[in-house]
Amino acid sequence: MSDRGLVEEELAVSHTGPKGVINDWRKFKLESMDQESLPPNKRELLKQMSSPLNPKEESLGSSHKMSIQEYELLKEDDEQCLRKYRKQCMQEMHERLSFGPRFNGVxxxxxxxxxxxxxxxxxxxxxxxxxxxxxxxxxxxxxxxxxxxxxxxxxxxxxxxxxxxxxxxxxxxxxxxxxxxxxxxxxxxxxxxxxxxxxxxxxxxxxxxxxxxxxxxxxxxxxxxxxxxxxxxx
Missing domain, CATH: 3.40.30.10 (Glutaredoxin)
Known part of the structure; x- marks a missing residue:
């Protein structure tokens, strides 16, 4: 398999570790927000932040400090969104550890x-x-x-x-x-x-x-x- 194919395969799987968690969180925030209500510049910035970088791009661009615009965007409504994200992670973990179907009522x-x-x-x-x-x-x-x-x-x-x-x-x-x-x-x-x-x-x-x-x-x-x-x- 080519180096490009290996990179694409790596990006296709779920990310682990601190950087993977941050990427997953940003992606969740992007998907959970009302895209139509966001200004175009904020929508585009959040989209870029939620997209994982390949190793070459990361080495070139990930060392710069977060801008004020990025900080304000992440800070906005983070508490509410983070609670939803945490709940979803817990539910997914529980489902992976559970076996068999689920039922409702008698x-x-x-x-x-x-x-x-x-x-x-x-x-x-x-x-x-x-x-x-x-x-x-x-x-x-x-x-x-x-x-x-x-x-x-x-x-x-x-x-x-x-x-x-x-x-x-x-x-x-x-x-x-x-x-x-x-x-x-x-x-x-x-x-x-x-x-x-x-x-x-x-x-x-x-x-x-x-x-x-x-x-x-x-x-x-x-x-x-x-x-x-x-x-x-x-």
Whole structure:
């Protein structure tokens, strides 16, 4: 491969080290700013600053001090933009370290076929928690609300619910064994908890269900959330 080809290949990959981080930050700032609202001279300057130099250009031009114009441009709205950049970096890092799909909320299963499908066809690394319930049975409604909370905290876990009457195995789930929670991973059953509310106080909370499942090693670590995430600007 020619020297030119090597340089082009180097510039095509993600940059590491202090200079790479600065280039990535400048590129992010350029992309996140409203380009139409910027004066042409500022838009062009930021574009130039966000473009990495090849080794020859860097040796010739990177030693000069930053001009007042460059400093003012970088300083402008940096705090807000830097927070967004930091959040994006944290999210990307977490996604690289995470495995399997992500889910949102508790999924309603409307048939025995849907029940079998979620067990057999879900990603092999995904933990599937199924709540089997029946309207009017004590504890089912409260457990349902608890799982809604846990689904928000553990998006890598697929939380589901199914009415015992449509599960195709209603005869095995009489009122005295409900609510029931079944846990699967890779098509294999990891937990089978009948009348699970017997393990809790009458007024149990999501934290009680979480502690119970964690005790059996059925929940992964919670997702990482960067500090100050609640105060993110729009």
């Amino acid at each position: 999924h309603e299963l409307d048939s025995g076929e849907a029940f079998l499908e979620v067990i057999e066809k879900e990603h092999r690394l995904t933990v599937v928690v199924v709540h089997i319930y029946k309207a009017g049975v004590k504890g089912c409604e409260v457990l349902d609300r608890c799982l809604d909370c846990l689904a928000a905290q553990y998006p890598s876990v697929k939380f589901c619910r199914i009415n015992a009457a449509v599960s195709g195995a209603g005869e095995h789930f009489s009122d005295n064994v409900l609510p029931a929670v079944l846990v699967y991973k890779g098509g294999e059953m990891l937990g089978n908890f009948l009348a699970i509310t017997q393990h809790f106080n009458d007024e149990f909370l999501a934290t009680d269900v979480e502690a119970f499942l964690t005790e059996y090693g059925l929940l992964p670590e919670k997702d990482f959330r960067p500090a100050g995430d609640e105060a993110d600007v729009e």
